[in-house]
Amino acid sequence: MILGIGSDVCSVDRLEQSLTRTPKLSERLFHPNELGLSTKSLAARFAAKEAITKAIGNPAVLTFNEVEIVKNQLGKPSIAFHSKTKDRIDEIGELRFHLSLSHDAGIALATVVVEKSE
Numbered sequence: 001m002i003l004g005i006g007s008d009v010c011s012v013d014r015l016e017q018s019l020t021r022t023p024k025l026s027e028r029l030f031h032p033n034e035l036g037l038s039t040k041s042l043a044a045r046f047a048a049k050e051a052i053t054k055a056i057g058n059p060a061v062l063t064f065n066e067v068e069i070v071k072n073q074l075g076k077p078s079i080a081f082h083s084k085t086k087d088r089i090d091e092i093g094e095l096r097f098h099l100s101l102s103h104d105a106g107i108a109l110a111t112v113v114v115e116k117s118e
């Protein structure tokens with residue numbers, strides 16, 4: 001069954017300003033493997049983490065830097081949970097996540113669907 005859906009948008013300029021103003025913010029928001037990405041891709045990943053939060057419905061489940069957006073060899077993004085966030089996700093049940101990202105005109109967009117096995 002579908003447990004939830006989530007969507008979020010993120011301004012690329014606003015994220016860049018926040019990351020410049022608060023240098024430690026990058027490490028709080030992003031997994032170490034994400035840190036070298038372009039700002040538009042970081043904005044999409046931030047939007048993805050907010051969208052996952054909404055799809056699950058509980059902001060306490062995610063620690064953002066323990067969530068990594070990974071891509072397969074064709075470029076399709078998916079979600080890898082690490083550390084305590086992985087444990088909290090596993091506690092909810094057997095979940096399957098679907099993720100779509102986009103960025104254009106200074107805005108990044110993410111959509112997430114979460115399925116739960118019955």
Ligand SMILES: CC(C)(COP(=O)(O)OP(=O)(O)OC[C@H]1O[C@@H](n2cnc3c(N)ncnc32)[C@H](O)[C@@H]1OP(=O)(O)O)[C@@H](O)C(=O)NCCC(=O)NCCS
Pocket residue numbers: 008009028029050051053054055056057058059062063064065
């Ligand atoms: C819940 C959350 C994702 C909302 O995102 P936001 O950027 O504040 O706001 P947005 O404009 O994107 O979305 C707002 C909508 O989210 C929805 N929303 C709020 N709480 C929600 C929840 N628990 N589950 C699903 N959707 C929720 C609401 O519909 C709201 O719109 P409304 O107020 O008009 O009804 C956000 O407040 C949050 O808690 N993020 C987690 C932050 C965090 O943990 N950061 C960790 C850094 S390490």
